[in-house]
Amino acid sequence: MSSYDIAEAIRERLPGTEELFVQYLSGYLVDDAAEDEDALAVARHMLSSVCLGRANADSVLDSLMTRLTDLLSDLLSARATRTGAGAGKQKLQRLDRVLDMRATGAGMSATIAFAEGVDLESINKGKASRVDVKKLEKQEAKLRAKIEKRARRDLYEGSKLLKEQKNKQSYEEMFMKVNPLQSAADARNKSKDIHLPSIDVSFGSNRILSGASLTLAHGRRYGLIGRNGVGKSTLLRHIAMRDVPIPPHITILFVEQEIIGDETTALDSVLKADVWRDHLLKEEVALNARLAALEREEGDAERAAEDAKDEVSERLAEVHARLAEMDAASGPARAAALLAGLGFSESDQARQTKSFSGGWRMRLALARALFVKPALLLLDEPSNHIDLNALAWLEDYLQTWPGTLLVVSHDRAFLDAVATDIVHQHSGRLDYYKGNFTQFYSTKSERERNLRREYEAQIEYRKHLQAFIDRWRYNANRAAQAQSKIKILEKLPELTPPEAEDTETFRFPETEKIAPPLLQLSEVTFGYDAAKTILNRVNFDVGLDSRIAIVGSNGAGKSTLIKLLTGDLTPLAGQVNRNGRLRVGYFAQHHVETLIPTMNPVQFLASKFPGRTEQEYRSHLGNFQISGMTGLQPIGTLSGGQKSRVAFAVLSMLRPHVLLLDEPTNHLDLEGLDALMIALKEWNGGVIVISHDERFITTVARELWVCADGTVSKFRGDVQAYKNLIVNNIKARP
Template identity: 80%
Template sequence: MSSYDIAEQIREFLPGTEEILVQYLSGYLVDEASEDEDILQVARYVLESVAMDKPDVLEHLMTALSALLQDQLTRREKAQSVPKLQRLDKVLDMSKAGAMSNTIAFAEGVDLESINKGKASRVDVKKLEKQEAKLKAKIEKRARRDLYEGSKLLEQKKKEQSYEEMFMKINPLQSTASKNKSKDIHLPSIDVSFGSNRILSGASLTLAYGRRYGIIGRNGVGKSTLLRHIAMRDVPIPSHITILFVEQEIVGDDTTALQSVLKADVWRDHLLAEEVRLNARLAELDATPPGESDARLEEMRDEVSGRLAEVHASLADMDAESGPARAAALLAGLGFSEQDQGRPTRSFSGGWRMRLALARALFVKPALLLLDEPSNHIDLNALAWLEDYLQTWPGTLVVVSHDRAFLDAVATDIIHQHSGRLDYYKGNFTQFYSTKSERERNLRREYEAQIVYRKSLQAFIDRWRYNANRAAQAQSKIKILEKLPELTPPVAEETESFRFPETEKLSPPLLQLSEVTFGYDSLKIILNSINIDVGLDSRIAIVGSNGAGKSTLIKLLTGELSPQSGQLNRNGRLRVGYFAQHHVDTLIPTMNPVQFLAHKFPGKTEQEYRQHLGNFQISGLTGIQPIGTLSGGQKSRVAFSVLSLLRPHILLLDEPTNHLDLEGLDALMLALGTWNGGVIVISHDERFITSVAKELWVCGDGTVTKFKGDVEAYKSLIVSNIKAKP
């Protein structure tokens, strides 16, 4: 068997394989056959990238290669079965060993200098390194495709299990023995992965009962993945700690909103149903006429009565009797009127169903409540109520959020997720930012002081090392310098920047609604006699409860909806960019960002699309992985890049801050602040509104009116009105 025979087999089965790869593999399989590595598995990994669409051909090729290498592999197995010790004639200096290739097709690198030992290598090292880079790109692309497919399978698996099944599996009914157990969580070392992506490595998860934690971090760092692992007990959370994760809206059906909340506590619902059955069984036993089996009858009565007492005790522990009143209060706080509480869940829109999911979680009162971006789907009114409610939450709360005002109001601790670890800070977001900034300043000062100190040592050495009188001192300084640890500069804080192209001026009026009235049917008018004038200098924030007509107003301005009466005036040259609340629906999940831009705006080169995506921090491999595998914030960035290519005069933004991380929010605020077009924004983010808008308009009671005050004053007014209600 020779490398020539192996090369011929590869060429025969995979004739399209590049020659440099054929030579590389043939030399590797011959020369590495005496080593410990599973060379056939390595060869399979490499060849899979070539024969992606030919699995049968690959199997036949691997069988042929195995037959060719059989004798050598057998000899290697025999040699490995006899342990050998070898004494070296001289010390081997590993620092002078040959450099290792950065081959990624297998776990360990391949020493290029060991390939084709004893004869001239036919492999051009530079060409091989280029080939390895191409292999790396192919393997990473396949890994991301597998990740996308895997995520779809996980979602499908979740859909196959009902809420009730998941709840009872995750949260077993607690016995009285677990009441006195600690509900603190301390896991000193956890690893979290999704597909081939490592999210956390050896991280410490510490959650003290009764504290409220806000998790922050860059988009795509794995915050939501961490919450899912906790929720599914994929990390070892003690079984007596009840968990509930609010991630997505509930599925609508004929259950009323109030009943949906009551059914959220599955064990309460289960025990109430069991109580009904036990009472019926007890009545049946009591009605049984006396007979010969009186002893057995009495025994059955005792069994049923005993179980009924246990059920009553469990219901009392969970305060089941007050359930309807608590559920109604929660729904009212989240904006559901008494009439809405009796409506079937299928009649609510996605945003309202998300509120319903939130009400269900709050009703259950788990020991550990997990919320993923709760402010994304509720209006400023409900957000003000939620902030106030969560400040007295009795259990442990972990919330992923990018809303600084929300974190300031709710969080007692901040967890910063980055670089595969979790860093903990006491206090709310403002305190975290202050502490982190001070820590970074101290690190920078310490680094700069060390630089100065080392330079002074080096200057002394350079000046006196060859002076006979000072040589001893110089040598001492050299030893000090050599013993100093390697100096690593502090990591600079990452910043982002978005860029919207400057727009040309247009003669007013640009966009006007004059006495516009609209309703989806003639019996229910949503907006009545609306007058609004939008120009290039407009900076308007629209707030109000969900269903008040905010998004309807935006759609009237875009022309997506037509007024029932009144007039829409629009400049014929006007270009409007519309960021929809559910922008993800407009993205094609199987396309990558570059393909999507080419699909929407054909005619540019791939490099031009990549460069444009880079203006919104979609760069590198992120630009060529399926959109379906991107985080919510990364999808938002793709949507903003699409808006930018429209070169709009006016931007109409419906909840643009949803999913964006803190750096993305800062970049968006800066970009809008320096842009010369008009902006109308619907948002619940207090800091974003304050930064971007010059005017605050309130949508409600069928009209839109200017509010005399800032967002903080508006939120205070909402909370005081809610508390004033009986």
């Protein structure tokens, strides 16, 4: 019996139940059924609320509880055995003195609360009762409320967060609430450094940080790193909502989700992001209109209007001063420059936001944040949503960011270019390192080596002491020395081994050799109509030894090229030559959409490649670090990095000759990225990759091809040279 069996029983009888509820309840029953006599009662109470409004609710609930009781029979039997033995022992106990309830405290009160049917009055007859009856009644009331309390605890912590997400305030309301308007003079007089010596951060019942120190010096750029699932994004959300006590004069903006598309143009969307600027400009228009109306007043009304005019003029002067402080007049020019840097042409800037894809809306969200220029800017994986061209511009732009930056990223080259400090989140704490990622890695490695050496030296010292004690403790001449060594050994602090280094391994199965040509594009032209071609007369050759990275701006045709290679698209002209035995593994940029969220990884592999045992599927998933119970969790509950690992496991089951990878690094943490790079370097098949990750490209690829101006051509230089070219071209624009 496992939590998976219980979860399946709930899903089967109550389809459509919130997955968070199912996961919590199944885990609770497995953990608590053996210890808590109320576990099934608590479960029934929770499930009854889910059954409300369903047909045959009572019979469905009864059937489900019967099934849960059967599944938990072993745990319930074990509890009954223990409680029965405990009851037997209790009969042999003898109370030979009166207990002072005030002295025994809450622990004894809780024990007596369970003693139903005990006649306290007869027990204490002839003696002065020391039981506080009111306290006892309160304790009994607490017991009766136990089920309700259980039902309201951790499970609905997570549900509360989901409700807040669904019913969240508008961007404008949230911005004004989190960042109240203040004068520039007031803000200048206050420190924008953040130092919180002890913060706790939780998501539901999961403690993310405990007593951690949050220290962010104004003007520094911090890269926040850590394993998938450690809670980096949760920490950013808590900071953004001031759930940790960030000083109120420090403005905060968090770029997490793409903007909601509507009729607003891209340029206006960026301008409206600075809510107070937009609010004051609207107020300025209203005040000017009011002033013009008062100017037209005549006669008696004119005299009455004078006072109102003075009041309006005074407020208008305040508004003008505030707008001047925030340099409102330069807003359109600044917004246009930001959008241009992120790849929006002049015509794109005039398009409605609803016409853009999700990736471009994420760029808009990024442009809006950069336009606002908050004192503390929070970015969550900004490089996931932009191409190498925009990434090169963003790196260059952020290097002169005037405020404090806290960015979550797994892109080492991005962190090397942008970060002045690294924050390592792990084991419920935050560790700080000066310098960029390369310096962090060097410092951390040296620190770990020193800790390992110190630990090993301590082990040897203790072994030496113990050997002396074992040899001489029973020798009369050396007994005193042995006793001295024993005291030294006893006083030594408890020795904690250094944390094991996080490593992962991926493995692609070796592929058999097939004769060239494997895959060729000869003079291929493609467009969705003959009038407008995307790629024109492209020549491209793929072999088993190919290690090619394709770069270029979004919309230039990179993904189109990949789809021509996979055969998903047919060219308008030219020829595609493919070896008849060729197997191609395609990792799409939006691979998560191809996974079925209700299936677990084992079931998904079995649906794609039937005929093998469960152990074979689990063993194969283990090649990509999907092991243990993770292989039996619904895919919908896995993190982005875990879903990527499942997608790679599916690809490798094809035993491909060539891998076509479109942004494969987006969701992988640093350890997963290292594992993927090593696996691809060791693999004997061909690799074509579209990526914005400089280190990944440099490690995996031997050739760099640029997709631009309707064609694909080999670039004579490395990734850094290409990025420098992009930045220089952007800066050279008028």
